[in-house]
Amino acid sequence: MNKAIVVGASGGMGYSLVLELVSRGIEVVAFARGESKLTQLFAGIELVSIQAGNAENREQLICASKGCDVIFQAMNLPYEEWKDKLLSITSNIISAAERNNAKLAVVDNIYAYGRSRGEMLIEDMEKDPHTRKGRLRLKMDHLLKKANVPTLICHFPDFYGPNATNTYIHYTLQQLLKKKKAGFVGPDHILWEFVYTKDGARMMVDLAIHDNVYGQNWNIPGCHALTGKEIERLLKNVLGEEKELYFISKPLFTLFAIFAGKGMREAVEMQYINSEPTILSGRKLEAFMGNVGITSFEQGIKETIAFMDV
Incomplete structure (x- = not known):
């Protein structure tokens, strides 16, 4: 891989993917809508060219991807835009890969799996999503598989890390940096898995450089699973014993959402x-x-907070 484009480069995983690719001497096009954010993140970094554009515009994507060996799709749409935009943007990215003879590497979440029923999620298990968003992610998966493009799909657990602002952990850290008590979405006893974006980007690029991984789905594991109480203890270790979490159950979350x-x-x-x-x-x-x-x-939390303090 000599050149790649990262679609959604200004997001949490996109940011880490750009830096990981550059660290390997790979030329990168950083593509996202906000030119000022792209400039803030990447200006002056050798091998990075900034390209402001809209993934809803197929021709912009095709043009920006010219000469790229791999298109990394790391764009994270707000939930409320999934219904109208997720599949059309996926089609645009497929078209850009087809027109430029590029491979696709797609950042995906866990929603297409549906309920775990307490089992570890493995790549070849039957996907049975029971939510609207899960069914949309499965449709996206089918669209990618039908395309005449070598495609690598990576499933990630919840993100945290530098510039990963659209995450539950970021919300919690923002509060803890300002006051003693913060909300954590979820009960205190359920195990959670989080992937540090730097780790996720490294593993995804490690895969993307191999031709024989395309045409497959790959799970990208996070750190050792932790309960909410264990997360609170680790946050105390980093930020001080006076810091506390309150745990937001689904009924309370639903009430807030109203x-x-x-x-x-x-x-x-x-x-x-x-x-x-x-x-x-x-x-x-x-x-x-x-x-x-x-x-x-x-360690990941320490590095995330250091980025937030910059």
């Missing part, structure tokens, strides 16, 4: 994840790559 914006109301149906452990198995990735090396949650 008075909040549409985005939060759209998130209500995804709170099923708070009622059971939803953990990705990384066995397939580890069998292919060996020890993938995962940053501890505590």
